[in-house]
Amino acid sequence: MDPLELPIRRFATPIAEAVRDNAVVVVIGETGSGKTTQISQILLDAGLGAGGMVGVTQPRRVAAVTVARRVAFERKVDVGQEVGYAVRFEECCSRRTSIKYLTDGTLLRELLHDPSLSWYGVIVLDEAHERSLNTDVLFALLKNLVARRNPPLKLVITSATLDGEKFSAYYGACPVFEVPGRAFPVEIVHSLDDHSADYLEAAVDTALDIHCNQSEGDILVFLTGQAEIDKAVCQLNAAVRALPADAAGDLLVLPIYAALPPDMQARVFRPAPPGTRRCIVATNIAETSVTVEGVVYVIDPGMSKQKDFNPATGLDRLEVGPISRVQATQRAGRAGRTRPGKCYRLYTQKYYEHQMPNTTAPEIQRTSLAGVVLYLKSLPLNIDVLGFEYLDPPAVRPWRRACLVLGGLGELVDVQSIGVKMVSQNRDAQYSS
Secondary structure: OOHHHOHHHHHHHHHHHHHHHOOEEEEEEOOOOOHHHHHHHHHHHOOOOOOOEEEEEEOOHHHHHHHHHHHHHHOOOOEOOOEEEEEOOEEEOOOOOOEEEEEHHHHHHHHHHOOOOOOEEEEEEOOHHHOOHHHHHHHHHHHHHHHHOOOOOEEEEEEOOOOHHHHHHHOOOOOEEEEOOOOOOEEEEEOOOOOOOOHHHHHHHHHHHHHHHOOOOEEEEEOOOHHHHHHHHHHHHHHHHHOOOOOOOEEEEEEEOOOOOHHHHHHHHOOOOOOEEEEEEEOHHHOOOOOOOOEEEEEEOOEEEEEEEEOOOOEEEEEEEEOOHHHHHHHHHOOOOOOOEEEEEOOOHHHHHHOOOOOOOOHHHOOOOHHHHHHHHHOOOOOOOOOOOOOOOOOHHHHHHHHHHHHHHOHHHHHHHHHHHHHHOOOOHHHOO
16 A cells, blocks of 8 residues: 555644644554554654654564664665664664664663753654553653753654543643544454463464465464464464365464564565465564554454563563453454454453453553662663652552662662663663672
């Protein structure tokens, strides 16, 4: 599809004018609206990059790189020139770069060395609904920076699903734009049984059934992590090889997760050979961060890995747990991008309506805050960590626990140098000395 025909392009002029006239703007763009690739270009083409780069944060490395490449392709330039990206251990930018895609962690590291973000004229915080720890810290830091920087810094908050009123109130009654998506109808098929105990096997069986009995169209399967994905890929490949020759066509099974090497991640975005159906097996990276064209069928087991604090060990842990209804809606929307689709939910409609949580609590309210304390104290801004204006402030007890951790390790003796080291190496406070 021509990028100029994406739904958000109809709002290009009012969005650019709102950013020019306001310090902060919120854009809620549904799946398929084009917000991730188009907002940066809209702002640059409207002259809003004259005061510095348009920086766009992404929650994951693969998203920052793939979206930068896509935008460079649309603008008919080489990556690293007008459009670039910066992720951990890799930067592809130049003095000519006007649009820069970067992870939220990369922007936090840049703030350590340049607290005014002097190279930027606009910051776009994309996928804000994910509410990672990094993103919530950036909400507060950028609110503070927008209020004090001269020349002014513009801030755009974007998301597919967001409480617009809440964010508008947080940023001083800023304007909110709601942009419809480019979606076709998606039929939701709920399971008659609960598959929470055997969701991997149920997902593999469902994918195989779709391949053998449903019309053409790629399949997207959500699983929780690398081990599950690798197991599912092996099982699907073995099952397809065991099929009779005339049972179904070829199936190309492709994994995608954050730790996958970039060249293997890139395979997901290439079209399949003629007569071949693709089955992409992904973590929640495919909910919003990356878009795989051609997906018609989505298989949603209703689970994901989530970080929370374990008081017994004093450390964060990754636990498999249920997704929220907001995430379920995002997953289903992946099936309706190019034509009508189907989403197979491996949980009952009763569970979805009465037991599945509506949203997931922000990470800042369920993980260790030691790293946040250390990071904020490392900035040359004299921040009152407990009194800082967070969107959803944590309770007092986690702050006290964080300070005890830092005090017990002696980290506060030279907090700035240790904090810089911690952030530059993406390490927790417990391991930064």
